[in-house]
Amino acid sequence: MPKPVLLHLGDDVQWNRDLYNKLQERFNIMRSYSMNREDFKNALSHNRFGDFAAIYRPFWNTGGEMGAWDEEFISLLPRSCKIYASAGAGFDWVDTQRLARRGIIYCNSAPACTESVADTAIWLILNAFRNFTWSSSAARSLDPGKFREAHQDIAATTHNPNGFSLGIIGLGKIGYRIAQKAHVAFEMKIIYNDVNRLPESVEKGVSAQYYENLDDMLADSDCVLLATPFVGEKVMNAERFAKMKRGSRFVNIARGKLVDEVSLLAALKSGHLAFAGLDVHYDEPNVNPDLARLPQVELLSHTAGASLESHMGFEKIGLQNILSFFDTGKAITPVNLQWLSQPKL
Known part of the structure; x- marks a missing residue:
């Protein structure tokens, strides 16, 4: 069986290389690096990243240049996508309910900060x-x-x-x-x-x-x-x-x-x-x-969770969420499971 595809948003992993190596063994990794909203929307529209099964965003200050994850983006995600693991504690920028109704689990990394x-x-x-x-x-x-x-x-x-x-x-x-x-x-x-x-x-x-x-x-x-x-x-x-x-x-x-x-x-x-x-x-x-x-x-300038330890943890928990989900069927820090039972759109 071919490896599932994972879409990695933003910069390279910096601290948890061993875990990322495990991810590379399990997935074919596609990279978006830093893209503005229109470029990212165009890439999704043309299936440039393939039928990816997971999305990984390791840092809150990179990979988010495309802006809010709303209906405009979520409607373009492939049906193969099952999980979105992202850095940070807050998720006001992403419609987690809409993701759930597409059958996609959203995971934050709140414990890290x-x-x-x-x-x-x-x-x-x-x-x-x-x-x-x-x-x-x-x-x-x-x-x-x-x-x-x-x-x-x-x-x-x-x-x-x-x-x-x-x-x-x-x-x-x-x-x-x-x-x-x-x-x-x-x-x-x-x-x-x-x-x-x-x-x-x-x-x-x-x-x-x-x-x-x-x-x-x-x-x-x-x-x-x-x-x-x-x-x-x-x-x-x-x-x-x-x-x-x-x-x-x-x-x-x-x-x-x-x-x-x-x-x-x-x-x-x-x-x-x-x-x-x-x-x-x-x-x-x-x-x-x-x-x-x-x-x-x-x-303050929204820096309550800003520490080196937090960033290291965001990166790690995101990786753990994806590996755990594909190993056991369960993510570690999901936040939208209450809506997954609703009919898929």
């Missing part, structure tokens, strides 16, 4: 309570007056996070790791809302309290952390921000499109929220200029 994202979240949470942003910007201004102001006045507006409640929206693998760090290091009270409640034995690991109703959790949280995947609609809007405690804090390490930034800005300006820490933004790479001007806001 869990530690990096959790560390960033902890830094943003700590910053939300202590407002290191104010202190840092005052020092960097080289203005003695601003330095003295921060030195003298910051204590009256900040708190240690110990004993405060951290409300987590989405207690998945990343959310749970953040909860572990916050609970152990800061002795924070962990409360959470999710589509499904975790087993009691898992909750006990961080002394977590489950809230079936999100609004109730928001009302009891001193800091709200958004850690849920984007599923097509905003989670935090004006109504939800109004449910939060006056003087509470908000941190987002999930996806920018989960948040109505106009409502967030209004809540910060009114003093209803004391601080916001954002790794992600609604219109990336464009940052909301009004949020950027506020001293009670910390902004």
Whole structure:
């Protein structure tokens, strides 16, 4: 039997050469390297990559030049394609439901960046309570007056996070790791809302309290952390921000499109929220200029999961997903199995 074809998007594998050699033994590998959207669409239309059975994208910053994976692309995939294994935790750029209805399993590589994202979240949470942003910007201004102001006045507006409640929206693998760090290091009270409640034995690991109703959790949280995947609609809007405690804090390490930034800005300006820490933004790479001007806001460039360890893991987990699927029929980190039972298109 001839080897199945695998389409490799983007750059060469850098760290997991032994695993990639196994892939080369099992598949005929076709490469797209870096292609713009029209060129890639044309290549798919003309079956330039053959009837490939799998797609592999090892890094989030390469192989994605063609843009969103929507109906325009998915309708052109060959019927032979069974799995798409890609780097990164988020998948808001790909219609995973549409892939499933074509019989294609989509796999992310979220476990690889869990530690990096959790560390960033902890830094943003700590910053939300202590407002290191104010202190840092005052020092960097080289203005003695601003330095003295921060030195003298910051204590009256900040708190240690110990004993405060951290409300987590989405207690998945990343959310749970953040909860572990916050609970152990800061002795924070962990409360959470999710589509499904975790087993009691898992909750006990961080002394977590489950809230079936999100609004109730928001009302009891001193800091709200958004850690849920984007599923097509905003989670935090004006109504939800109004449910939060006056003087509470908000941190987002999930996806920018989960948040109505106009409502967030209004809540910060009114003093209803004391601080916001954002790794992600609604219109990336464009940052909301009004949020950027506020001293009670910390902004990052979507780098929570950016570490060498994360990149090495993305590459590895993608390879493992494909090898596992063709060896056992099961992928390691699928995210769209709930839709695979629907009729194929």
